[in-house]
Amino acid sequence: METLNQLAHGFSVAFTPVNLMWCLVGTTLGTAIGVLPGLGPALTIALLLPITYQVAPEASFILFAGIYYGAMYGGSTTSILLNTPGESATIVTALEGNRMARSGRGGAALATSAIGSFVAGTLGTLGVAFLAPVVVKFALAFGPAEYFSLMVLAFITVSAVLGSSSVRGLTSLFIGFVIGMIGVDLQTGQPRFTFGMNELLDGVDVIIVAVGLFAVGETLYMASRRYAGKDEIVPLKGSLYMTAAEWGRSWKAWLRGAAIGFPIGAMPAGGAEIPTFLSYAIEKKLSKHKEEFGTVGAIEGVAGPEAANNASAAGVLVPMLTLGLPTSATAAIMLSAFQSYGINPGPLLLTTQANLVWGLIASLFIANVILVILNLPLIGLWVRLLKIPAPQLYAGILVFATVGTYGISQSPTDLVILYLLGAAGFLMRRFDFPTAPVIIGMILGPLAETQFRRAMTISNGDWSVFYKHPLSLTLLTLAFIGLVGPHIWAYIEHRRRRGPEHVPGDA
Amino acid sequence: MLNRRSFLMSTAAAGAAGFAALHLTPAFAQDAPQVQIFVPAAPGGGWDQTARTMDQVLRSEKLISGSQITNVGGAGGTVGLPQFINQWNGKGNSMMVAGMVMVGAIIANKSANNLTEVTPIARLTGEFEALVVPAASPFKTAADFVAALKADPTKVPVAGGSAGGSDHILFGLIAKTAGVPATNLSYVPFAGGGEALSALLGNQVAAGISGFGEFSEQVKAGALRLLAISADKRQEGIDAPTLKEAGIDVELFNWRGVFAPPGVSDADKAALITLVETMAKSEAWATECKNRNWTQILLTGDDYAKFLTEDTARIGAILKDLGLA
Numbered sequence: 001m002e003t004l005n006q007l008a009h010g011f012s013v014a015f016t017p018v019n020l021m022w023c024l025v026g027t028t029l030g031t032a033i034g035v036l037p038g039l040g041p042a043l044t045i046a047l048l049l050p051i052t053y054q055v056a057p058e059a060s061f062i063l064f065a066g067i068y069y070g071a072m073y074g075g076s077t078t079s080i081l082l083n084t085p086g087e088s089a090t091i092v093t094a095l096e097g098n099r100m101a102r103s104g105r106g107g108a109a110l111a112t113s114a115i116g117s118f119v120a121g122t123l124g125t126l127g128v129a130f131l132a133p134v135v136v137k138f139a140l141a142f143g144p145a146e147y148f149s150l151m152v153l154a155f156i157t158v159s160a161v162l163g164s165s166s167v168r169g170l171t172s173l174f175i176g177f178v179i180g181m182i183g184v185d186l187q188t189g190q191p192r193f194t195f196g197m198n199e200l201l202d203g204v205d206v207i208i209v210a211v212g213l214f215a216v217g218e219t220l221y222m223a224s225r226r227y228a229g230k231d232e233i234v235p236l237k238g239s240l241y242m243t244a245a246e247w248g249r250s251w252k253a254w255l256r257g258a259a260i261g262f263p264i265g266a267m268p269a270g271g272a273e274i275p276t277f278l279s280y281a282i283e284k285k286l287s288k289h290k291e292e293f294g295t296v297g298a299i300e301g302v303a304g305p306e307a308a309n310n311a312s313a314a315g316v317l318v319p320m321l322t323l324g325l326p327t328s329a330t331a332a333i334m335l336s337a338f339q340s341y342g343i344n345p346g347p348l349l350l351t352t353q354a355n356l357v358w359g360l361i362a363s364l365f366i367a368n369v370i371l372v373i374l375n376l377p378l379i380g381l382w383v384r385l386l387k388i389p390a391p392q393l394y395a396g397i398l399v400f401a402t403v404g405t406y407g408i409s410q411s412p413t414d415l416v417i418l419y420l421l422g423a424a425g426f427l428m429r430r431f432d433f434p435t436a437p438v439i440i441g442m443i444l445g446p447l448a449e450t451q452f453r454r455a456m457t458i459s460n461g462d463w464s465v466f467y468k469h470p471l472s473l474t475l476l477t478l479a480f481i482g483l484v485g486p487h488i489w490a491y492i493e494h495r496r497r498r499g500p501e502h503v504p505g506d507a
Numbered sequence: 508m509l510n511r512r513s514f515l516m517s518t519a520a521a522g523a524a525g526f527a528a529l530h531l532t533p534a535f536a537q538d539a540p541q542v543q544i545f546v547p548a549a550p551g552g553g554w555d556q557t558a559r560t561m562d563q564v565l566r567s568e569k570l571i572s573g574s575q576i577t578n579v580g581g582a583g584g585t586v587g588l589p590q591f592i593n594q595w596n597g598k599g600n601s602m603m604v605a606g607m608v609m610v611g612a613i614i615a616n617k618s619a620n621n622l623t624e625v626t627p628i629a630r631l632t633g634e635f636e637a638l639v640v641p642a643a644s645p646f647k648t649a650a651d652f653v654a655a656l657k658a659d660p661t662k663v664p665v666a667g668g669s670a671g672g673s674d675h676i677l678f679g680l681i682a683k684t685a686g687v688p689a690t691n692l693s694y695v696p697f698a699g700g701g702e703a704l705s706a707l708l709g710n711q712v713a714a715g716i717s718g719f720g721e722f723s724e725q726v727k728a729g730a731l732r733l734l735a736i737s738a739d740k741r742q743e744g745i746d747a748p749t750l751k752e753a754g755i756d757v758e759l760f761n762w763r764g765v766f767a768p769p770g771v772s773d774a775d776k777a778a779l780i781t782l783v784e785t786m787a788k789s790e791a792w793a794t795e796c797k798n799r800n801w802t803q804i805l806l807t808g809d810d811y812a813k814f815l816t817e818d819t820a821r822i823g824a825i826l827k828d829l830g831l832a
Contacts (some may be wrong), residue, residue: 046550053563143711144695184582186696189615189670189831198589201582201616268705319701323708324724326701336556339720342798346724409549409580457695458664458712 007129010358014366019062022055023363026063027370030070035078037086037211037404041071042329049333052340057356062363064334069121069367072272072313073375076113076306081106081385082397084215086404088206089272089309091439092280092301094214095161099297106386107240110379112250112299113306115242118372119251120258120307124314125364127262128321135315136322139267144454145465147269149475151448154274156482157281158441163294163434172433175424176441179204187453199413206273206442208405212418213435215401217425219394224426240380242299250303253283257307265315268327269451272312273443279304285486314364321357323347539572542782543601547587547609549580554604556799557631557763561604564791570782583612589620595768599775602628602783606763607673607818614823615671615831622819626767626776627811629783632801633760635738636677637719638750639731641710649735649753652714653685664693666703666712671831672696673761674703674716677737679825680757681750689828707731718761719745720800738802760804762818764811780807 013019033039045064052060075087080097093113100109127135142150162169182193183203194200242250257279264270264278283300284293292298319325324345326332338345343353350357388396405418428435459465467473542565544558555578562574579587584605591603603625613621638649646652655663660682667674675696679689695712697703704722707715708730715722715731725731733747737759741749750757767779786792787805796803806814 043550046555049550049556050559050563140705140709143706143709184616184669186669186698189675191616198582198586198616198618201585202580268702319705323704325704325708327705332701333550339799340795344720344724347728347730348724411581411586454695457693460661460664460693 003130006354006358007362009355010360010362011365013058013355013359014062014362019059019359019363020366022059022063023066023366024370026066027070027073027367027374030067030072031074031371031374032070033067034071034074034076034086036407037078037084037207037215037401039404039407040087040207040330041068042333043408044071045330045333045337049337049340052337057338057341057343058359060337061334061356061360064337065360065364066367066370068330068334069310069313069364070371072121072310073114073117073371075309076117076302077110077382078400080109080113080302081382082215082393082400083218084397084401084404085207085210087272087309088210088443089276089312090306091206091210091214091273092276092305092436093309094210095280095436096293096297096299096301099295100299100302101297101383101386103296105297105299106383107379108242108246108299109297109302110382111241111376112246112303114372114375114379116250116254116257116303116307117310118368119254120261120311121314121368121371122365123255123258124262124265124311125361125368127311128314128317128364129361132318132322135263135266135318138263139270139319141471142267142269143469144451144458145469145472146475147267147451148448148455149466149472149479150264150270150274151444151451153475153479153482154277154440154444155448156479157277158437159281159483161280161434161436161440163432165432168433169437172428172435172437173441176438176443177445179209179438180442180446181449186450187457197413199411204417204442205408205414206439207408208414208418209421209442210439211401211405212421213425213428213438215397216418216422217429217435219398220422220426221429222390222394224430240383241376246299249287249289249299253279253300253303254307256282257304258311261308261311262315265312266318266327267315268319268325269447270312270315271328272309272316274447275308275312276305277440277444279308281482317364320345321349321360324349539569540600540782542571542574543595543598544574544576545587545591545595545601545603546576546578547580547584547591547603547605548578550578553608553634553763554584554606558604560792560795560799561765561786564789564795565782565786567791568786568789570785582616584609585612585616585618585620588613588618588622588625591766592620592624592769597770598768599771600779602765602767602779604763604765607761607822610815610819610822611671611673611676611826614819614826622766622815624769626769626771627815628765628767628776628779628807629787630762630764630804630806630811630814631783631787632796633762633804634718634720634801635736635742635760636674636716637722637726637736637747638681638714638716638734639707639722639726640714640734641707642730642732643710644713644732646714646734647732649748649750649755652734653681653755655713656682656687657685660687660691661693663714664695664712665714665716666695666697666706667716668696668703669698670694670696671826671829673718673759675829676822676825677757677759678716679829680759681755683825683828684756689825690830692829718800723800742802760802762804763801764806776808783807 033044075090076093079085079090079094080101083094083098085091085094097109184191184201260279261275264275283304287300289298316328316331319327320331326335335345405414455465546555546558548554558576565571640646706712726733735750735753738749739758
C-alpha cells in the first residue's frame with residue numbers, strides 16, 4: 001500500500017508539463033540514437049551530462065530514463081528492416097526479424113517488437129516498483145561461480161542458431177571466441193591477439209562485429225550475385241500490423257521474454273544480451289512453427305528477445321536505485337549525474353531521495369506509453385524502406401553502417417575492422433557458415449572465461465565451487481537437461497511410436 | 508548551453524563529432540580566452556568529468572569564454588596520448604586531462620609515448636582509496652587484514668578494478684610493506700566499481716579496494732566496514748584511520764591533472780598555470796570537488812613535473828612486482 005502511495009506521488013512529479021516534455025524529448029532522442037548503430041544510450045547521456053548544471057534533478061533523470069528506454073525500442077527497427085543491429089541487445093532480433101521483413105511481414109515484426117517492448121517494459125517497471133528489494137537479494141547471491149554456470153546454460157542457446165551443420169556452426173562459435181579474446185585480459189592485464197596495436201587493447205566492439213558480419217557481409221553478398229537473379233521487391237503480405245494468429249503467437253513469448261529479462265538484467269553482471277539469447281532458444285524450442293525459424297522468419301523469435309531486452313533494461317535499474325550499484329555503462333553514467341547534484345547514490349537513496357526515485361519510476365511508465373504511441377504509427381513509414389530497390393537500399397545500408405561505426409569512437413581502425421569483418425561475413429555467407437554463433441561466442445566466451453577464472457581465484461583453485469553452490473548446481477543441471485533432454489525425449493517418442501519390438505538400425 | 512550541447516549531440520549522431528571538434532580553429536575573444544581540452548578517454552569517466560567540470564567552473568568564473576572538449580578514448584589513455592603529442596604540438600590554450608591511471612597504462616602497455624613528452628601544468632585532484640570488508644567479515648581493523656594476508660595470502664581474495672589499475676597497485680603496495688610477496692596475492696579484478704561492490708555485498712570476496720567514493724554510501728548504510736583509507740591524513744567526517752595510522756606505511760592518491768602539449772611557449776605555459784590555479788582556488792571548484800569526493804591536491808609546474816617522475820618510478824616498481832611490467 002505504501003508503495004502505491006509513493007508511486008502515486010511519483011506520478012504527480014512526472015505529470016508536470018515540463019517533466020512530460022523532458023520525457024518526450026528523451027524518448028524521441030533515444031529512439032533516434034537506438035536506430036543508429038554505434039551511438040548508444042551511454043554515450044548520449046554522457047554527452048548530455050552538462051545539462052545537469054541547468055535543470056532540476058527530476059527533469060534530467062526523466063530525460064535520461066527516456067533515452068535509455070527509447071534506445072531499446074529504436075535498436076530493433078534497423079535490426080528487422082536492414083539486418084543492421086543498432087544495439088548489442090537487438091542482435092538476436094535481426095535473426096528472425098529480418099527474415100520476416102524479407103517475406104513481407106516486416107510490419108508485423110516491428111509491431112510485435114514495439115508492443116512486446118511496451119508489455120515487457122511495463123512489467124519490468126512494475127517489477128522495479130514492487131519487487132526491487134527481493135530481486136536485488138537474489139541478484140547479489142550470484143557470484144562468479146553462479147555466473148559461469150549461467151553462461152554454460154546460455155551456451156546451449158548456440159544450438160538454436162547453429163543451422164544445418166554443427167561443424168560449421170561450431171567453427172563460427174570459435175571464431176567468435178577468438179574475436180572476443182582480443183584486447184587486454186582483465187584478469188592479468190596482458191594483451192592478447194593485439195599484434196602490438198594500441199587501438200586493439202580495448203578489444204573489438206560487439207556492434208562493429210554484428211554490423212560487419214550482418215550488414216556489410218550481406219551487402220557484399222547481394223552485390224556479388226546481382227545479375228544472377230532478378231530483383232525481388234517483396235510485397236507486404238496481409239495486415240500492416242499483426243494478424244490474430246500472430247497476436248496469439250506473440251503474447252506468450254512477450255511474457256516469457258519479460259520473465260527471463262528482468263531478473264537477469266537485475267544481476268550485476270547479467271547484461272541485456274544473455275536474456276535475448278536465452279529467450280530466442282526457448283522460443284525456438286517451444287514453437288509449433290519450427291520450420292519458420294531461419295526461413296520465412298518466426299514471430300516468436302522476435303517477440304521473445306525484444307521483450308527480454310526491454311525487461312532487462314528495467315532490471316538494470318533495480319540495483320542502481322536500491323543499492324546505488326551501476327551495473328551497465330548507462331547506469332554508471334546516470335549515477336555520475338546524481339553526483340553532480342551532490343546526491344550520493346547508495347542504499348539510502350530510496351529514503352533520502354524518494355521524490356526523485358519515485359518520479360523516475362513513474363516517468364518510466366509514461367515513457368513506455370509514449371514510446372508505443374510514437375512507434376506504432378511509424379511502422380507504416382518504416383516498412384516503405386523495403387520498397388527501395390536493392391542497389392540503392394544496400395548502398396544506403398553501407399553508408400549507414402560506416403557512419404554508425406565511425407560514431408562509436410571516431411577511430412579509422414574501427415572502419416578497417418568493419419570492412420575486414422564484412423569480407424569475412426561475405427565468405428561465411430558464400431560457404432554457408434552461420435554468422436550468429438560468432439556474436440554469441442564473442443559475447444559469452446570472454447564472460448564465461450572471466451567468471452570462471454574469478455571463481456577459481458576466489459576458491460583458490462577448488463573446482464567444487466561450481467557444484468557446491470546450490471544456485472550454480474541448479475543452473476548446470478538445467479543446462480545439462482537442455483542439452484541432453486531433447487535427445488532422450490526424441491528417443492522415448494521414437495520407441496513409443498515404433499513399439500518396444502523395434503530394434504536399432506531397422507529404420 | 509543546452510542548445511550547443513544538443514547541437515553537438517546531433518553532430519555526433521552524424522558520426523562527425525570528432526571532426527567538428529578538431530577542425531574548429533581556436534578563436535580568441537578579447538578578454539577571456541577560448542580553451543581546448545583533450546580527454547584521452549570516452550565520455551562519462553573520471554577524466555571526462557574532470558574536463559567537463561573544469562569547463563563549467565572556468566566559464567562560470569568568467570575565466571574563459573568557452574571551451575571545446577575532444578574525446579579520444581582507449582587503453583587507459585595510451586590511444587589518445589600519441590595523438591595529443593603529434594597533432595596538438597605547440598598549441599597554446601589547450602590541455603589534456605590525465606592521471607595516475609595513464610602512468611600505469613603507459614608502463615603496462617609498453618606504450619611508445621609517455622608523459623615526459625608533454626608539458627605538466629597542474630595536478631588538480633585526487634581520490635584516495637578505501638580498504639573495506641563486508642559487514643559480516645571477521646576483520647575488524649586493517650591490522651587483522653594484514654595479519655591474515657601474512658598468514659596465507661591465497662586465502663584472502665580481494666576485489667577491485669582492472670589488473671594493474673590504481674586498486675591493484677594499492678593492494679600491491681600494502682602487501683609489499685607487510686612483506687608478503689606480490690606474486691602470491693589473490694586479486695580478483697572487476698570491470699567496474701559496481702561489479703566489485705556487488706561481489707563484496709554478496710560476500711563473495713574477503714575484502715575490497717577501490718576509490719573511497721565507490722564505497723562511501725555502502726559504508727554509511729552499514730553494509731560494508733571501512734578499515735582504512737589511503738589519504739595522507741585523517742579526513743573530516745570519515746571515521747577510519749589512514750593506512751599509515753594503521754601501521755601500513757602507504758599513501759596513495761588516484762590523482763588527476765592537466766598537461767599542455769609539447770612545444771608550447773613559456774608564456775603559454777605560465778598563462779595556463781595561472782588559469783588553472785585561479786580556477787582551483789574558486790568557490791565553485793571547491794563545491795564541485797566536494798560533491799564528487801575529489802580531494803584537492805594542487806601542485807603546479809616544476810613541482811608537478813618532479814612528482815610525476817617520482818610517481819612513475821614508484822608505479823613502475825610495483826607493477827614489476829605484480830608481474831605486469
